[in-house]
Amino acid sequence: MGMIRLLAAPIRTIVRFPLFQLAFVVAIILLLQAADDNSTFGRIFNGLDKLVDATVRLFSALFDVKSFTRSGLTAGLMIAYVYLDLSTTIQLRADEVIE
Numbered sequence: 001m002g003m004i005r006l007l008a009a010p011i012r013t014i015v016r017f018p019l020f021q022l023a024f025v026v027a028i029i030l031l032l033q034a035a036d037d038n039s040t041f042g043r044i045f046n047g048l049d050k051l052v053d054a055t056v057r058l059f060s061a062l063f064d065v066k067s068f069t070r071s072g073l074t075a076g077l078m079i080a081y082v083y084l085d086l087s088t089t090i091q092l093r094a095d096e097v098i099e
Contacts, residue, residue, distance in 0.1 A: 022079070022083075024086075025086065026079065029079065029082055032044055032048065052074055052077045052078050056070060056074055056077065059073060
């Protein structure tokens, strides 16, 4: 068991690095966006796109949103939602393993 932890330590260090996590989330978004609309990944992306669009419309109802701000909100919210989903999934999996 000690040897496995010793070998896994560098991997855990890399995975905990925020820039790696951001790159991983962006890669997932690009994978989802490149998928066919009728596939599972395509449907997931369509749902994510609708959620982000609804949130951007909510923000635009609250304050004036120009095109640059809309682009930034779209990209930022998409990254935030995927990151939140992955964090929640990993936490739920960790709780299952512990029990």
